[in-house]
Amino acid sequence: MGPKRRRLALSCVACRRRKVKCDRTYPTCVRCQKGGVSCDYVSYTKQDSALPTPSEESPQLRREASVTSWTEHADVWHARSKEHESARNHEESQQSGSSQPRTQTKSLRELQDRVFDLETHVRAAGTRPISPAVYLGLGHSAGSGASTDKNALHDHERALLRGKGFKTQYFGPSHGANLLLQFEELSRFVKDILQRLPTLEKSRNIWKQQRRDLNANLILPEFDTLLSLVPEQNRTDALVQEYFETLETTYRVLHAPTFFRKYKEFWASSRDSSSGFLVQLLLVCASVNCSVAGGPTGFVGRSSVCRDAAVKWIEVCESWLELQSQKHMTLEVFQVRVLLVIAMKLNCVKVKREWTVSGHLLRQAMSSGLHREPTFLSNTISVFDQEMRRRLWFTILELDIQNTLDRGVGPSIGPFDWDTLPPLNLHDEDFDESTEKMPSARPMTEFTRTSFICLAHQHLPLRLEIISRINSIRICLESDTAIELDQKIRQTLDNLPKWSDHAAGAMAEALSELLLYEILLLMHQPFATQVDAPARHFYSRAARRDAALSTMRIFTGLRPSSRRTYINLRDDLFRACLATCHDLVVSARSREELLQDQTIAENLIEQGVNVMEERIKRVGQGFHTYWLTCSALGLLHSKLSPEEPAEKFAQETADRVATLQGYMMSQQIPPVGNSNGVEDVTMSTANTLVGMSALPTPGQPLPELDPFVTTTTDPFNTFPETLFDFDITDLWNMGGIGGSTHY
Numbered sequence: 036m037g038p039k040r041r042r043l044a045l046s047c048v049a050c051r052r053r054k055v056k057c058d059r060t061y062p063t064c065v066r067c068q069k070g071g072v073s074c075d076y077v078s079y080t081k082q083d084s085a086l087p088t089p090s091e092e093s094p095q096l097r098r099e100a101s102v103t104s105w106t107e108h109a110d111v112w113h114a115r116s117k118e119h120e121s122a123r124n125h126e127e128s129q130q131s132g133s134s135q136p137r138t139q140t141k142s143l144r145e146l147q148d149r150v151f152d153l154e155t156h157v158r159a160a161g162t163r164p165i166s167p168a169v170y171l172g173l174g175h176s177a178g179s180g181a182s183t184d185k186n187a188l189h190d191h192e193r194a195l196l197r198g199k200g201f202k203t204q205y206f207g208p209s210h211g212a213n214l215l216l217q218f219e220e221l222s223r224f225v226k227d228i229l230q231r232l233p234t235l236e237k238s239r240n241i242w243k244q245q246r247r248d249l250n251a252n253l254i255l256p257e258f259d260t261l262l263s264l265v266p267e268q269n270r271t272d273a274l275v276q277e278y279f280e281t282l283e284t285t286y287r288v289l290h291a292p293t294f295f296r297k298y299k300e301f302w303a304s305s306r307d308s309s310s311g312f313l314v315q316l317l318l319v320c321a322s323v324n325c326s327v328a329g330g331p332t333g334f335v336g337r338s339s340v341c342r343d344a345a346v347k348w349i350e351v352c353e354s355w356l357e358l359q360s361q362k363h364m365t366l367e368v369f370q371v372r373v374l375l376v377i378a379m380k381l382n383c384v385k386v387k388r389e390w391t392v393s394g395h396l397l398r399q400a401m402s403s404g405l406h407r408e409p410t411f412l413s414n415t416i417s418v419f420d421q422e423m424r425r426r427l428w429f430t431i432l433e434l435d436i437q438n439t440l441d442r443g444v445g446p447s448i449g450p451f452d453w454d455t456l457p458p459l460n461l462h463d464e465d466f467d468e469s470t471e472k473m474p475s476a477r478p479m480t481e482f483t484r485t486s487f488i489c490l491a492h493q494h495l496p497l498r499l500e501i502i503s504r505i506n507s508i509r510i511c512l513e514s515d516t517a518i519e520l521d522q523k524i525r526q527t528l529d530n531l532p533k534w535s536d537h538a539a540g541a542m543a544e545a546l547s548e549l550l551l552y553e554i555l556l557l558m559h560q561p562f563a564t565q566v567d568a569p570a571r572h573f574y575s576r577a578a579r580r581d582a583a584l585s586t587m588r589i590f591t592g593l594r595p596s597s598r599r600t601y602i603n604l605r606d607d608l609f610r611a612c613l614a615t616c617h618d619l620v621v622s623a624r625s626r627e628e629l630l631q632d633q634t635i636a637e638n639l640i641e642q643g644v645n646v647m648e649e650r651i652k653r654v655g656q657g658f659h660t661y662w663l664t665c666s667a668l669g670l671l672h673s674k675l676s677p678e679e680p681a682e683k684f685a686q687e688t689a690d691r692v693a694t695l696q697g698y699m700m701s702q703q704i705p706p707v708g709n710s711n712g713v714e715d716v717t718m719s720t721a722n723t724l725v726g727m728s729a730l731p732t733p734g735q736p737l738p739e740l741d742p743f744v745t746t747t748t749d750p751f752n753t754f755p756e757t758l759f760d761f762d763i764t765d766l767w768n769m770g771g772i773g774g775s776t777h778y
Contacts, residue, residue, distance in 0.1 A: 048075045055471050066469065256355050261313040262305060264348055266320060270329065274320040277327045281542040281600050285487045286433060287426035288373045289315070291463040311367040314352045318374035321345035321352075322381050325653045326599040333704045338655040340704065345382045349375065364403060366423055372396060373427060376434060381603045383656035390442040393435040397447055400431050406453035419468045425458040429488050429495075436498065440553070441606045445506045450496035457492040458485050482536040487543040491550060494527045498554055505557050514572065517558055521578060524551050524558075542597050545589050552589075553607040555582040556614060563618065580618050586611035587639040591646070602650050602657075609660045612643045616667035623674045633675065640668050648695060655699070665691060 047064050049072050050057035057064050067074035229235070265271060275298065283289060294315070301308045301316070324330060324345040333340045352375060359368050376396050380389055400406065405428040409416040416424070432448070439446050459476040462483045466473055477483060479490065501520055504512045528551050534544055555578060562575035590608050593601060602608060615636050647661040669688035673681045 277323045278319045284484050284543040286430045317348040318378045321348040321378040326596050334702045342654050390438045393438045394447050397435045408455050428455050450499050460489045480532045482534040482539045552582045552586045583611040583614040591642045612640050612664045616671045620674050
């Protein structure tokens with residue numbers, strides 16, 4: 036028997052390359068007409084009917100994956116995607132001469148699809164399927180739904196997911212209307228009644244129009260207002276590039292090719308852009324405005340000029356979002372929701388509300404059904420929207436979990452409260468809105484912008500279990516349980532892939548490790564801080580110190596812009612510095628020593644303090660963590676140098692804080708006209724700080740300072756309404772510090 040003849044490809048080259056359905060209209064199919072690309076069909080007059088190589092393709096067929104300002108990075112990923120696609124086509128061409136290997140490959144894929152369909156129906160029937168992690172290498176579905184039968188998904192499911200795309204509303208099993216899924220006779224009867232009331236719909240429209248006429252119309256921020264807030268192009272290019280190199284390689288919100296296309300169109304003709312895209316662009320710029328050098332300098336009170344600009348953008352975008360319809364949700368608006376939470380966190384806006392804000396976002400996502408796998412409940416959601424829903428859901432989860440840790444409370448959601456499958460490890464250039472079947476996921480050893488979320492999903496249930504035990508008010512974490520969980524975390528650390536792609540080094544690779552080191556530190560801290568810890572909990576002390584030192588090493592090894600972004604996103608550097616200081620102070624009192632060279636730990640803590648100081652110079656926020664870490668470092672120096680008086684190190688710490696405050700005052704932007712407001716208040720506060728330091732001021736004697744002597748027996752309050760709680764707004768509303776309160 037001769038070699039198996041290859042089946043003729045009747046679809047056009049563009050549709051075959053994108054793996055979408057072609058109507059085979061000659062000379063141009065409908066999809067190519069809508070997309071504005073050239074439509075070519077393979078001629079079979081020659082023996083070779085293989086697809087043209089990427090070098091032979093028309094330039095119009097190549098997807099624009101970037102803008103000119105950062106084409107070097109985006110084009111690398113785009114070219115890599117093309118290379119893999121070309122390699123697959125070449126491999127298929129080579130296998131066409133042998134029927135057996137091709138048949139085996141095809142059979143394997145058919146079996147994988149059948150297994151996926153079977154497990155989907157098993158899940159719908161109420162039994163527990165295999166872990167969703169197995170789907171990472173298969174692709175999630177063969178089309179817009181897991182089954183071709185429209186009724187099959189709802190036969191045994193007791194939840195309602197109504198709507199298309201992101202215009203969905205989810206109602207769980209306890210919702211009263213869910214009985215209609217089993218009470219089909221009532222459903223048909225209700226529909227029959229509605230058909231007999233044709234005037235009902237007409238009356239409803241009339242009532243809506245009357246309400247519009249009587250009530251004042253809500254006015255959205257004007258398009259010109261949004262347009263005027265966008266920075267100049269060079270600055271915007273730098274901000275967008277930084278965002279996609281750092282945040283969009285960790286927390287997935289935007290589809291890069293779609294955003295870049297709109298971004299190019301915006302600079303070509305800004306009037307043709309939508310207000311939703313302008314809001315997205317402003318929030319992207321606001322997220323990294325304080326991290327990218329080259330912006331305006333100076334301070335207004337305790338806030339930097341860059342932060343003030345970002346806060347203004349955030350407030351305008353927040354007002355735009357509040358006036359959007361909650362019923363008719365779109366992907367663009369949902370992306371704005373997530374971007375708003377990220378931008379507020381990175382600019383320290385409403386810090387005390389971070390946990391409640393992310394929790395509200397989590398509930399909004401659940402009300403839209405993002406916590407449910409769309410292929411289990413609906414056949415009306417495209418594969419593009421399915422993948423974007425998965426990305427947004429796990430991004431929202433990570434944001435809320437981090438705020439939960441920083442707040443010190445239990446998780447808002449448990450590991451069995453969602454069944455959304457993990458996003459596929461794919462380049463954004465591998466799929467778009469016209470894709471009808473998602474390609475197979477790339478191996479985890481290959482870095483994509485989604486690799487971090489895919490990795491974080493694998494140990495997400497374990498982290499949730501540990502966080503619930505750490506912050507529980509009823510369950511106490513036992514020492515044996517902590518060691519068992521420690522082994523699981525370290526095994527996960529050992530299995531993390533080593534990405535060679537330089538894009539992973541910006542933030543994703545470091546954050547993948549820091550997620551786990553943070554859990555290790557918090558898990559062992561209750562045992563390491565006990566009175567009998569040196570003898571009884573030796574391993575917990577060693578594990579906590581190792582996690583803290585590893586955290587500081589990874590953090591200080593990041594590039595400067597990534598460090599400035601990361602320190603506003605998480606508090607693990609602050610935890611690591613305090614934990615190391617505490618451990619070294621305890622070690623100085625005992626005979627045993629875990630660390631051979633204490634100088635290394637001191638240098639790392641010093642570098643951490645420098646990063647916190649740089650954060651204040653950039654943003655004007657973070658005084659509380661900076662002050663506590665400076666104080667801990669000063670105490671450590673005094674314990675490691677007992678021959679020196681303790682007052683010397685206390686004075687050095689006060690001088691350091693006062694020097695930073697003096698720098699901020701020297702960078703103040705003068706107000707327009709004469710004013711005795713914030714400027715006078717901050718000057719009075721600065722003079723008080725300098726007076727408490729060893730820095731002389733003209734006409735003012737240096738007061739005596741003995742910080743280690745207290746006039747009260749009350750315990751030290753780590754959140755005092757005092758001078759050094761710089762993040763308290765009251766500090767800037769009083770004309771100096773009065774009273775004689777000491778701590």
